[in-house]
């Protein structure tokens with residue numbers, strides 16, 4: 001159940017963005033990726049999720065020994081992979097409850113589990129929402145439509161809590177959150193931590209890592225992992241900035 | 250090899266030929282007023298013929314495939330009929346190949362007077378043709394000269410008549426057939442009625458269904474008219490609604506176009522008394538080589554009236570959609586509140602949508618707006634759904650439904666809305682499975 005990225009290169013609109021990423025997240029571990037704006041963090045997240053237009057030009061990604069790059073996005077989800085988007089997408093006309101139930105049932109089908117009917121689903125969703133301090137009317141609204149920035153991020157974490165992935169990428173889920181919301185989001189991630197779950201937490205700020213304490217911290221610079229270390233690396237970056245890494249790399 | 254001369258004339262000549270042969274046998278041929286009306290129809294049709302694309306109102310819809318077929322009178326082959334929709338337990342009028350079938354209908358106990366138009370002709374002088382004039386529209390002219398039957402529904406003043414089902418099925422006798430029902434619906438003051446209409450046809454049948462509706466909504470009355478067009482894929486439907494709404498009355502028309510090879514759906518509504526309202530919503534679900542044309546004409550003739558139109562078209566394959574919507578606000582129609590929106594979703598690069606909104610405003614104190622958009626499914630939305638494990642076909646279906654939801658939600662009647670939602674889901678499930 002290890003996620004293994006080797007020599008990964010990728011380009012967007014013919015422009016090379018990832019220039020050889022090597023990274024391994026063993027089962028049960030949470031790793032953080034930090035890096036300045038434009039360093040390719042979201043690109044890495046999208047490549048892992050299989051977004052079109054993000055063209056892999058070399059290298060490999062495996063999860064649990066399977067070739068991830070050969071799979072469609074929904075097959076990656078079925079494998080247990082999840083991406084919490086930096087900018088969650090709005091789906092006008094699609095009710096949040098219908099969306100969440102459709103997604104959950106799609107995954108349950110692939111796992112050979114019976115689908116949940118509307119009542120069973122509501123019970124589960126309410127439980128998870130309470131834990132995330134989300135008002136229940138967020139189920140009735142269109143997916144992310146008219147949600148505040150914080151509500152969108154919490155909705156991403158709700159999806160993660162419902163879909164129970166084995167490997168999650170959280171792309172700047174902390175940005176735009178006040179300290180209370182940040183705690184709630186962190187609790188949501190920490191609740192999943194265990195031997196059957198691993199995560200890649202992308203963030204700009206060391207702040208989140210006070211709540212989700214990572215096993216390893218990596219710095220992405222110019223499309224490569226420029227440095228890796230323990231949780232203390234985040235504090236160092238907070239103090240000295242990325243310049244020190246650049247100089248060392 | 251010598252060409253075998255065509256024995257049966259086709260196109261407009263074919264219909265006129267039929268009229269000349271049948272005039273002495275058509276229902277009501279002994280009623281002088283009706284014979285005179287039919288003669289007017291024939292004269293108007295002879296003068297205008299089947300519309301061609303040279304006529305402005307038919308610029309986007311080509312009737313040549315229809316003109317080329319030589320349609321005859323229907324010979325009903327009941328065993329080829331598609332299954333009738335599940336009865337709802339209320340009043341139901343069933344027409345097979347345009348003819349009322351008392352054996353399949355159930356109108357007893359309904360709080361309205363309903364039945365076969367053909368049976369009631371002697372009482373209908375001055376009613377038939379009161380709203381649909383043959384001189385205005387060639388297809389009304391065609392219907393006027395050849396109609397045999399139709400629905401007559403009259404809801405007395407102050408009566409809530411509940412739901413009336415109007416079912417039309419076309420059978421397949423093996424040769425092209427045309428039928429031209431004339432439906433008359435009248436609501437007395439303060440009356441209420443929901444008409445849920447289904448039109449279906451046997452899959453391989455080549456036929457023309459050319460209904461004309463004359464609808465009269467009196468003061469304070471409400472008619473909900475939900476139409477599900479699921480004609481056979483070789484069928485043509487050319488329908489004309491002529492409705493008049495008096496003060497404080499409401500006419501809601503929802504049309505779902507999901508079947509037929511070619512459909513033209515023409516809806517003319519006149520708001521003739523202060524405070525009248527009209528909601529026209531529709532969804533067109535097109536695939537293969539289907540063609541669907543919705544043409545609306547809203548005549549705001551009195552002050553303080555409200556009109557709302559939302560039309561959504563989903564186009565797959567090589568299908569073609571047309572929306573033409575004209576809103577006329579007459580000088581007397583101050584404080585008019587009119588809105589029209591027409592949106593299309595192209596699922597294939599070979600599909601095409603034409604739209605032509607038109608506002609003609611002669612009053613100075615009005616609120617009137619319209620808009621049109623054409624787009625494709627959003628890649629980011631599809632990707633988002635797929636990352637959540639939703640397979641691509643299901644993700645598309647969800648987004649298509651979301652696109653249509655606004656038009657379906659406009660249907661104010663619960664029963665009608667449920668039926669339409671089911672039909673929309675069924676359509677996509679079939680199309681997704683077929684592609």
Ligand SMILES: Nc1ncnc2c1ncn2[C@@H]1O[C@H](COP(=O)(O)OP(=O)(O)O)[C@@H](O)[C@H]1O
Pocket residue numbers: 012013017035036037038039040041042043044
């Ligand atoms: N869809 C796109 N089209 C063009 N360029 C893009 C696109 N997405 C990302 N990029 C470019 O790729 C680089 C990395 O972007 P991104 O992965 O979003 O960085 P980060 O998430 O680290 O801020 C940037 O230079 C950005 O301009």
Ligand SMILES: [Mg+2]
Pocket residue numbers: 041042043086171172
């Ligand atoms: Mg980013």
